[in-house]
Amino acid sequence: MDGFIESLPVENIPLLGELWIYQVFAIIFTSLVLAYIGKLVLDRLERRSVRSANMWDDALVIAARKPLWVCIWSMGLLWAGQITAAQTDEEMVAVLELGQHILLVVLLAWFLLRMMMQIELRLVDSRYREKPIDETTVSAIGKLLRISIVITCGLVILQSLGYSVSGVLAFGGIGGLAVGFAAKDLLANFFGGLMIYMDRPFSVGEWIRSPEKDIEGTVEHIGWRLTRIRSFDKRPIYVPNALFNNIVIQNPSRMTHRRIFEHIGIRYDDVARLEPILQAVRKMVKEHDEIDQDQTQMIYFDRCAPSSVDFFIYCFTVTTVWAEYHRIKEDVLLKVLAIVAEHDAEIAFPTSTLHVPEGLAVRAGETSPLERQAAAKGPVA
Numbered sequence: 001m002d003g004f005i006e007s008l009p010v011e012n013i014p015l016l017g018e019l020w021i022y023q024v025f026a027i028i029f030t031s032l033v034l035a036y037i038g039k040l041v042l043d044r045l046e047r048r049s050v051r052s053a054n055m056w057d058d059a060l061v062i063a064a065r066k067p068l069w070v071c072i073w074s075m076g077l078l079w080a081g082q083i084t085a086a087q088t089d090e091e092m093v094a095v096l097e098l099g100q101h102i103l104l105v106v107l108l109a110w111f112l113l114r115m116m117m118q119i120e121l122r123l124v125d126s127r128y129r130e131k132p133i134d135e136t137t138v139s140a141i142g143k144l145l146r147i148s149i150v151i152t153c154g155l156v157i158l159q160s161l162g163y164s165v166s167g168v169l170a171f172g173g174i175g176g177l178a179v180g181f182a183a184k185d186l187l188a189n190f191f192g193g194l195m196i197y198m199d200r201p202f203s204v205g206e207w208i209r210s211p212e213k214d215i216e217g218t219v220e221h222i223g224w225r226l227t228r229i230r231s232f233d234k235r236p237i238y239v240p241n242a243l244f245n246n247i248v249i250q251n252p253s254r255m256t257h258r259r260i261f262e263h264i265g266i267r268y269d270d271v272a273r274l275e276p277i278l279q280a281v282r283k284m285v286k287e288h289d290e291i292d293q294d295q296t297q298m299i300y301f302d303r304c305a306p307s308s309v310d311f312f313i314y315c316f317t318v319t320t321v322w323a324e325y326h327r328i329k330e331d332v333l334l335k336v337l338a339i340v341a342e343h344d345a346e347i348a349f350p351t352s353t354l355h356v357p358e359g360l361a362v363r364a365g366e367t368s369p370l371e372r373q374a375a376a377k378g379p380v381a
Contacts, residue, residue: 059122075103193224288332297315298313299313300312305348
């Protein structure tokens with residue numbers, strides 16, 4: 001090669017010395033062209049993938065768009081930087097090569113994280129699945145996979161920088177013990193969240209309440225440390241996950257039916273009409289379209305109260321929707337009141353009866369002691 005350069009005319013030697021400039025320009029121009037072509041290809045693939053019901057193709061295209069664009073430009077610039085550094089500093093070339101390797105690992109991890117995020121959105125979307133997967137389960141698996149990708153990416157980068165991965169893992173084990181003692185509450189919340197994901201006593205969007213604590217509302221988010229619950233007055237409640245290990249949680253969202261349990265009292269004067277009233281109420285409940293006929297139904301005379309004779313209605317609605325339940329309950333109670341009225345009976349209200357002994361009487365013209373006392377005081381001014 002040296003003999004070839006020496007045989008060239010002297011005026012051509014500067015052109016060979018400036019060849020790296022043209023190489024850098026060509027690399028940058030090629031990167032520009034490749035980025036433009038990649039955009040066109042991804043746009044076309046995305047239009048096709050959106051029309052299909054398959055969730056994997058459009059998730060792959062959307063996830064790859066930004067990492068691919070960054071990869072083309074960063075690799076082109078780093079390659080051009082290596083050519084430039086070769087003319088000035090040889091050590092800089094090695095640094096750029098290492099940066100190129102690390103950047104590839106980071107871009108791959110970025111692509112996988114974006115891919116997982118897109119898949120999570122589609123697994124809970126009814127447009128992509130006939131039976132969407134539970135949002136809580138998808139979120140838990142997604143978080144574990146994202147943590148795994150980030151840890152793996154970090155270990156690969158440390159290995160590329162010349163650190164011993166086995167030493168890092170050993171140090172992490174010792175450090176983990178120290179952190180465990182120092183942050184036991186944090187770890188308790190972490191494992192509490194893990195138990196929620198595994199046992200699934202409730203999911204995002206469900207209504208829960210605790211009879212032991214003043215906690216009731218709709219679950220909005222289940223994190224690794226806190227669970228956010230929106231109360232019915234729209235205030236957020238942040239509950240540490242460790243608390244769920246020690247309290248009883250009710251999940252009304254998973255009820256199969258709603259119960260109607262009401263007492264109706266009629267007057268003691270209408271006791272003779274009680275039996276036909278009960279028969280008519282039983283028939284009404286039996287024929288009601290929105291009362292579940294496969295569940296327990298009881299309409300019985302229950303007790304003799306101080307001012308009424310009471311019977312109770314016990315049945316279950318078909319729906320569990322709160323507003324619909326109250327509409328059905330209202331309809332049942334109005335029909336019961338109509339049945340009572342049809343049998344010429346009345347709903348009882350609190351009354352008191354005063355029994356006066358037969359021998360007690362007030363003679364005409366005789367005043368009581370209170371009246372005599374008032375008369376002694378004279379007229380009031």
